[in-house]
Amino acid sequence: MSSRILLIEDDRNLGDQIVTHLKRDGFEVTWIQDGHEALDAEPKQHDLVVLDLMLPGAHGLDILKIYRETAETPVLVLSARNETSTKVRALALGADDYVTKPFWPEELLARIQARLRRPLLHAADVIETGALRIDLSARVVENAGQKVELTRIEFDLLATLAQRIGSAVTRQALVDRVLDPDREGTGRTLDVHFSRVRKKLGSEGARIATVWGVGYRLLPPDEKKSGS
Amino acid sequence: MSSRILLIEDDRNLGDQIVTHLKRDGFEVTWIQDGHEALDAEPKQHDLVVLDLMLPGAHGLDILKIYRETAETPVLVLSARNETSTKVRALALGADDYVTKPFWPEELLARIQARLRRPLLHAADVIETGALRIDLSARVVENAGQKVELTRIEFDLLATLAQRIGSAVTRQALVDRVLDPDREGTGRTLDVHFSRVRKKLGSEGARIATVWGVGYRLLPPDEKKSGS
DNA sequence: AATCTCCTTAAGTAAGGCTTAAGGTTGCAG
DNA sequence: CTGCAACCTTAAGCCTTACTTAAGGAGATT
Numbered sequence: 001m002s003s004r005i006l007l008i009e010d011d012r013n014l015g016d017q018i019v020t021h022l023k024r025d026g027f028e029v030t031w032i033q034d035g036h037e038a039l040d041a042e043p044k045q046h047d048l049v050v051l052d053l054m055l056p057g058a059h060g061l062d063i064l065k066i067y068r069e070t071a072e073t074p075v076l077v078l079s080a081r082n083e084t085s086t087k088v089r090a091l092a093l094g095a096d097d098y099v100t101k102p103f104w105p106e107e108l109l110a111r112i113q114a115r116l117r118r119p120l121l122h123a124a125d126v127i128e129t130g131a132l133r134i135d136l137s138a139r140v141v142e143n144a145g146q147k148v149e150l151t152r153i154e155f156d157l158l159a160t161l162a163q164r165i166g167s168a169v170t171r172q173a174l175v176d177r178v179l180d181p182d183r184e185g186t187g188r189t190l191d192v193h194f195s196r197v198r199k200k201l202g203s204e205g206a207r208i209a210t211v212w213g214v215g216y217r218l219l220p221p222d223e224k225k226s227g228s
Numbered sequence: 229m230s231s232r233i234l235l236i237e238d239d240r241n242l243g244d245q246i247v248t249h250l251k252r253d254g255f256e257v258t259w260i261q262d263g264h265e266a267l268d269a270e271p272k273q274h275d276l277v278v279l280d281l282m283l284p285g286a287h288g289l290d291i292l293k294i295y296r297e298t299a300e301t302p303v304l305v306l307s308a309r310n311e312t313s314t315k316v317r318a319l320a321l322g323a324d325d326y327v328t329k330p331f332w333p334e335e336l337l338a339r340i341q342a343r344l345r346r347p348l349l350h351a352a353d354v355i356e357t358g359a360l361r362i363d364l365s366a367r368v369v370e371n372a373g374q375k376v377e378l379t380r381i382e383f384d385l386l387a388t389l390a391q392r393i394g395s396a397v398t399r400q401a402l403v404d405r406v407l408d409p410d411r412e413g414t415g416r417t418l419d420v421h422f423s424r425v426r427k428k429l430g431s432e433g434a435r436i437a438t439v440w441g442v443g444y445r446l447l448p449p450d451e452k453k454s455g456s
Numbered sequence: 457a458a459t460c461t462c463c464t465t466a467a468g469t470a471a472g473g474c475t476t477a478a479g480g481t482t483g484c485a486g
Numbered sequence: 487c488t489g490c491a492a493c494c495t496t497a498a499g500c501c502t503t504a505c506t507t508a509a510g511g512a513g514a515t516t
Contacts, residue, residue: 074346084332091338096346097325098339104312110319111326118302118324118346125395137395139439151473152441179474188493189475195495210493212483379462407463417464419504426505438504440472460515465508472503481494486487 003116004028006046008038008063009078010055014101018050021105022112038063044071048115050108053079053090061093068094074115076108127162130221131204134162143204153178154197157190161208161218170215231344232256234274236266236291237306238283242329246278249333250340266291272299273409276343278336281307281318289321296322302343304336355390358449359432362390371432381406382425385418389436389446398443 005027009015015031022029030046032038035057043049049067053060064075074096079086087098097111125137131144139155141148150158156178161169171190175183179190194216198205207219233255237243243259250257258274260266263285271277277295281288292303302324307314315326325339355362361370367383369376378386384406389397399418403411407418422444426433435447 084335088334088338091342094345096342106316107312107319110316114319114324117322135394137392138445139396139442152439153474187475188477191493192475192495195493199495210482212492381463415465416504420464420506423504423506441503458516461513463510463512465510467508468506470503470505472501474499474501476499477497479495481492483492484490486489 002026002028003047004030004045005112006041006043006049006073007031008033008035008041008050008055008060009052010034011052017105018108021109025109027112035059035063039066043067043073043075046073048112049073049075050112051075051077051095053077053081053086061090064090064093064095076111076115078103078108127159127165129162129165129218130207132162132201132207134159143201148200150197150200153193154200157193158197158208158218161216165218166220166223168211168214168217172215174215230254230256231275232258232273233340234269234271234277234301235259236263236269236278236283236288237261237280238263239280245333246336249337253337255340263287263291267294270409271295271301271303273404274301276340277301277303278340279303279305279323281305281309281314289318292318292321292323304339304343306331306336355387355393357390357393357446358435360390360429360435362387371429376428378425378428381421382428385421386425386436386446389444393446394448394451396439396442396445400443402443 005022007015007018007022007029009018009031010033012033015033019029019031030041032041035055037057038051038055039058051060051064051067055063060077060079064077067073067075075094076097076099077090077095078099078101079090080101082100090098096115099108099111125135127134127136133142135141136159141150141155141158157174160174160177174190175181194208198208201208207221209217209219211217233250235243235246235250235257237246237259238261240261243261247257247259258269260269263283265285266279266283267286279288279292279295283291288305288307292305295301295303303322304325304327305318305323306327306329307318308329310328318326324343327336327339353363353365355364359372363369364387369378369383369386385402388402388405402418403409422436426436429436435449437445437447439445
């Protein structure tokens with residue numbers, strides 16, 4: 001999914017140039033050219049804001065302040081001013097970066113990507129599928145809102161399947177990943193663990209399908225078990 | 229807990245100046261003046277790296293690359309070179325910011341703080357959860373309005389869990405962050421500290437849940453311990 | 457130097473859960 | 487249909503991990 005950038009820049013030429021570069025790199029860009037409009041914009045619905053400080057209608061720092069109160073979206077500030085005090089103020093107000101004009105579009109792009117790279121690391125730690133809710137960072141599983149107590153290995157097995165939902169995962173891969181990697185995939189240990197997971201998950205346990213001679217697979221919510 | 233900065237800068241004067249400013253603002257600074265040494269340093273044990281590109285012994289970009297493979301610690305690059313291509317390369321390699329020399333220390337400081345702000349954005353200076361109130365800057369904990377006397381390590385452990393409330397934190401991560409980072413995570417020291425924290429917190433101590441075989445986790449106020 | 461704080465280690469105990477074994481069941485091939 | 491191999495399930499033993507208490511010792515304070 002492409003990232004959505006909110007660009008606030010009154011200069012026609014510069015704005016046009018930025019939009020062109022961003023779109024060429026696969027970003028979706030919303031371009032606002034006026035300060036008042038910027039106050040009504042929705043930073044929450046974008047992944048990053050590029051904000052020029054010198055605008056007609058409203059000052060960039062005021063916009064920054066308001067955005068910070070309503071959203072966590074990273075803000076990259078553009079400005080022609082190169083004074084340290086201005087930079088410090090913008091950064092203290094919550095800006096994530098400060099780029100001085102003039103700049104090459106390549107640098108802006110690189111800085112945007114550096115900003116976007118970070119949040120992805122900490123995002124999407126919860127997998128929801130059907131009645132199951134798997135919180136990877138808390139290591140907690142809920143089935144239809146009911147907490148399910150899983151052991152370390154049981155959780156890791158379920159999480160591994162859930163992360164590749166729909167596709168088969170080989171026994172050996174599961175053994176390597178969850179149990180001791182230096183172990184032969186021969187024993188019945190894996191079966192025992194899955195047996196318990198299925199039981200603990202109740203009716204949802206049926207979604208853990210055995211792929212005969214291969215391994216296991218977590219069925220998507222809509223897929224029924226015995227295909228006729 | 230004050231943030232730990234790893235500074236890699238060969239210039240004596242500049243380095244000294246930076247260290248002074250950082251310490252004045254309450255950072256703990258490790259200063260390395262040689263490229264080879266930097267390769268053996270432990271970025272994982274710091275909260276942010278300030279990396280000069282022009283070093284004797286090894287090139288900054290190589291150091292950056294290696295750091296990126298082993299740790300997620302943000303890296304802020306310093307350089308005298310102002311070419312866009314260098315900036316783009318550094319940022320593409322995983323740098324989080326790029327500051328061109330010469331610069332005022334205030335700007336560097338502001339940029340460092342902007343970088344550090346992100347991961348802790350959810351965690352304000354004071355964390356309130358259930359009956360607990362944890363003041364990170366004053367290093368004071370209150371339980372239902374009553375002050376709780378915690379030692380340094382006890383506080384740091386609780387604070388670390390609180391900053392990631394609900395998430396499981398591994399033993400190793402806690403040892404790295406709070407105890408000596410060069411220690412194996414095998415000993416029982418951690419258990420002893422948590423035992424004491426739980427006792428000092430009284431009934432709220434039950435919110436520190438053990439994640440068997442993984443680590444510990446601070447339960448959100450609404451989450452009961454053993455789900456039915 | 458005596459004392460205090462607090463970090464660490466050790467040891468005993470408790471709990472938790474991984475694994476193996478064994479017997480039953482299911483799916484596949486001939 | 488029959489045999490075989492893969493898989494399921496249960497139960498029990500044992501090893502790992504965690505909790506607690508007590509004591510030693512380092513560093514700071516008086």
